[in-house]
Amino acid sequence: MSKNISIADIASALHLSKTTVSFILNGRAEEKRISDKVVKRVLAYVEEVGYRPNSLAKSLRTGKSNTIGLMVEDISGPFFASIARLIEDRAYENGYKIIYCSTDNNTAKTHDLIGMFRDRHVDGYIIAPPPGIENDIAELLKNDLPVILFDRYLPLIDTDHVIVDNQFGTYNATRHLIEQGYKNIAYITFASTQTQMTDRMLGYHKAIDEHKLKPNVKEIVFNRNDAEVIEPLTHFLQENKHLDAVLFGTDHIGTCGLKVINKLGLRVPNDLAVASFDDYSVFELYTCPVTAVAQPITAIADSIITLLLARLNAKTKAPVQKITLSTELIVRSSSKAK
Amino acid sequence: MSKNISIADIASALHLSKTTVSFILNGRAEEKRISDKVVKRVLAYVEEVGYRPNSLAKSLRTGKSNTIGLMVEDISGPFFASIARLIEDRAYENGYKIIYCSTDNNTAKTHDLIGMFRDRHVDGYIIAPPPGIENDIAELLKNDLPVILFDRYLPLIDTDHVIVDNQFGTYNATRHLIEQGYKNIAYITFASTQTQMTDRMLGYHKAIDEHKLKPNVKEIVFNRNDAEVIEPLTHFLQENKHLDAVLFGTDHIGTCGLKVINKLGLRVPNDLAVASFDDYSVFELYTCPVTAVAQPITAIADSIITLLLARLNAKTKAPVQKITLSTELIVRSSSKAK
DNA sequence: ATGAAAGCGCTAACAT
DNA sequence: ATGTTAGCGCTTTCAT
Numbered sequence: 001m002s003k004n005i006s007i008a009d010i011a012s013a014l015h016l017s018k019t020t021v022s023f024i025l026n027g028r029a030e031e032k033r034i035s036d037k038v039v040k041r042v043l044a045y046v047e048e049v050g051y052r053p054n055s056l057a058k059s060l061r062t063g064k065s066n067t068i069g070l071m072v073e074d075i076s077g078p079f080f081a082s083i084a085r086l087i088e089d090r091a092y093e094n095g096y097k098i099i100y101c102s103t104d105n106n107t108a109k110t111h112d113l114i115g116m117f118r119d120r121h122v123d124g125y126i127i128a129p130p131p132g133i134e135n136d137i138a139e140l141l142k143n144d145l146p147v148i149l150f151d152r153y154l155p156l157i158d159t160d161h162v163i164v165d166n167q168f169g170t171y172n173a174t175r176h177l178i179e180q181g182y183k184n185i186a187y188i189t190f191a192s193t194q195t196q197m198t199d200r201m202l203g204y205h206k207a208i209d210e211h212k213l214k215p216n217v218k219e220i221v222f223n224r225n226d227a228e229v230i231e232p233l234t235h236f237l238q239e240n241k242h243l244d245a246v247l248f249g250t251d252h253i254g255t256c257g258l259k260v261i262n263k264l265g266l267r268v269p270n271d272l273a274v275a276s277f278d279d280y281s282v283f284e285l286y287t288c289p290v291t292a293v294a295q296p297i298t299a300i301a302d303s304i305i306t307l308l309l310a311r312l313n314a315k316t317k318a319p320v321q322k323i324t325l326s327t328e329l330i331v332r333s334s335s336k337a338k
Numbered sequence: 339m340s341k342n343i344s345i346a347d348i349a350s351a352l353h354l355s356k357t358t359v360s361f362i363l364n365g366r367a368e369e370k371r372i373s374d375k376v377v378k379r380v381l382a383y384v385e386e387v388g389y390r391p392n393s394l395a396k397s398l399r400t401g402k403s404n405t406i407g408l409m410v411e412d413i414s415g416p417f418f419a420s421i422a423r424l425i426e427d428r429a430y431e432n433g434y435k436i437i438y439c440s441t442d443n444n445t446a447k448t449h450d451l452i453g454m455f456r457d458r459h460v461d462g463y464i465i466a467p468p469p470g471i472e473n474d475i476a477e478l479l480k481n482d483l484p485v486i487l488f489d490r491y492l493p494l495i496d497t498d499h500v501i502v503d504n505q506f507g508t509y510n511a512t513r514h515l516i517e518q519g520y521k522n523i524a525y526i527t528f529a530s531t532q533t534q535m536t537d538r539m540l541g542y543h544k545a546i547d548e549h550k551l552k553p554n555v556k557e558i559v560f561n562r563n564d565a566e567v568i569e570p571l572t573h574f575l576q577e578n579k580h581l582d583a584v585l586f587g588t589d590h591i592g593t594c595g596l597k598v599i600n601k602l603g604l605r606v607p608n609d610l611a612v613a614s615f616d617d618y619s620v621f622e623l624y625t626c627p628v629t630a631v632a633q634p635i636t637a638i639a640d641s642i643i644t645l646l647l648a649r650l651n652a653k654t655k656a657p658v659q660k661i662t663l664s665t666e667l668i669v670r671s672s673s674k675a676k
Numbered sequence: 677a678t679g680a681a682a683g684c685g686c687t688a689a690c691a692t
Numbered sequence: 693a694t695g696t697t698a699g700c701g702c703t704t705t706c707a708t
Contacts, residue, residue, distance in 0.1 A: 006685055017695040055457040057685035060394045060700050076423035085414035099437045119393040255619050285596050287625045344701055355679040395701035398684050
């Protein structure tokens with residue numbers, strides 16, 4: 001009963017050839033003009049013995065694994081976890097499974113991971129690329145493997161990507177703070193040369209410059225560990241008492257920032273107005289609900305998977321698609337007019 | 339260059355047989371007394387041409403896929419996302435990849451998913467099982483496939499699992515609320531017959547009974563969609579003004595509960611004290627930081643993967659292991675003494 | 677110390 | 693309308 005039954009077993013049990021069974025199982029009975037009687041017999045038998053095709057063998061033969069490789073920065077973060085969930089749903093609907101990994105934005109690790117995915121003959125790649133991974137991506141593309149980048153892109157690589165308008169996001173948030181009467185607005189972010197972060201930086205500066213204010217940027221070395229973020233942040237806020245507002249560059253930094261604000265006993269927005277890129281429950285439920293630049297998570301995931309499925313099903317090469325989605329500024333009381 | 343190179347290519351290029359190459363690549367050169375010279379030549383050539391073994395072929399042949407199937411309720415929730423991340427790290431360290439899926443606690447969906455994982459010849463299963471999935475799990479076990487259940491277990495199935503002491507968790511939290519002077523304590527949870535939820539319910543009742551208080555339980559139909567949770571919750575709180583405290587059964591319900599509390603303008607803890615099972619940033623950063631029953635996420639993930647790896651490496655069958663870890667009550671001001 | 681060859685389960689080109 | 697067979701890339705038994 002438990003011994004795995006193969007197509008050959010079915011064929012011999014039914015006195016047919018593997019070919020016939022294979023065609024029937026792959027829904028090509030009609031096309032191959034296999035008699036209804038035989039089809040019924042095969043299907044009935046398959047049902048009876050609970051035959052399950054070995055997808056490894058199938059993949060080896062066809063070169064298709066029906067697997068999508070998903071590489072995010074950290075699956076445990078709210079943004080990437082939500083994207084992963086939405087992508088998973090759409091992928092499974094279309095017969096694809098997801099194998100995922102967290103890159104930690106580490107180039108060497110990602111390089112290895114891409115190698116593993118290739119060994120597995122993953123059909124398509126969805127990647128939030130770390131810096132310096134250009135060659136690996138180029139190599140995939142050279143081999144005609146579909147790659148969709150998201151969250152950030154690689155300016156030197158001409159491939160599909162789905163991003164949001166990061167620059168406008170921070171520009172708009174900063175301008176909002178200014179309009180609310182704040183003048184000493186700091187931008188606190190992770191030190192990064194990646195597009196999503198440099199664009200956010202640009203947006204901040206643009207708004208600040210337009211209003212002839214003085215920029216104040218604090219860049220923190222990236223660290224998954226909250227404590228390593230909280231410490232420099234604490235110093236920064238202690239040493240910059242003249243600030244009347246801060247804009248955080250990511251959800252992670254925003255969350256840590258709120259912890260620091262609590263620790264220092266600052267009241268929001270009276271002592272310090274706050275806004276952050278990204279949005280999630282923490283910002284909605286914080287002591288003083290936090291104004292946030294919300295990314296359109298569903299639309300992002302949708303665009304990614306739609307793009308990828310199109311590539312996977314395409315016979316011919318379609319032109320590269322670069323999709324930029326809008327963010328939404330969700331105004332809450334943390335940026336109340338001064 | 340891009341054409342995939344196989345072991346046969348290497349063999350013929352080097353005038354060796356596939357066997358020799360395979361032995362060397364699998365580190366069995368010593369054992370097979372293959373000359374150092376040949377080994378060096380092969381390794382050098384492999385390096386030079388960038389040979390990558392086809393793991394599909396390998397898996398087909400060996401029956402091992404080096405893949406672990408991870409089935410959680412919803413990968414986008416903070417608890418499961420964190421677990422997934424920790425498991426991923428340990429799995430990759432040990433040469434295993436993760437293929438995941440979200441079950442939505444749906445039995446039929448999970449049944450299909452298990453089937454897919456089996457077709458893929460996943461080596462081991464880590465599952466937060468939905469109700470009614472006993473037969474599928476039993477079937478896996480019958481075929482000697484390692485299965486580790488977590489978060490909840492199936493009383494009728496004798497297999498490894500890792501859970502927390504749910505009953506003591508809610509008991510302790512409820513008792514704490516009572517000791518702080520609260521008398522009308524509601525327990526708000528999802529309607530569920532799963533062990534983790536029934537145990538939590540028991541813990542609440544036990545503490546209430548011990549103190550001869552009147553229990554007040556609100557069970558909500560599970561729904562991923564916040565709005566569907568918030569609505570019944572709103573009604574419940576509106577209609578039970580006499581309550582002076584609530585205990586939420588999960589992070590999700592807790593988060594929704596806080597939104598309702600905000601919407602109704604209730605002040606915590608003066609109008610209503612609050613505590614919740616699970617812990618995450620939202621509870622720490624809420625207007626009034628929320629007392630929480632924290633699960634030991636790292637220890638859970640560690641136990642799961644240690645257990646699974648042991649099974650995967652074991653030659654002989656070890657006895658079933660059932661691990662129960664302790665929760666930690668994190669007292670915050672939402673349950674300040676009355 | 678190295679090689680030949682079978683076979684994992686499947687698909688598909690090529691018969692008939 | 694159905695069968696024969698080669699082969700996907702790998703491991704491993706058995707020979708030499």
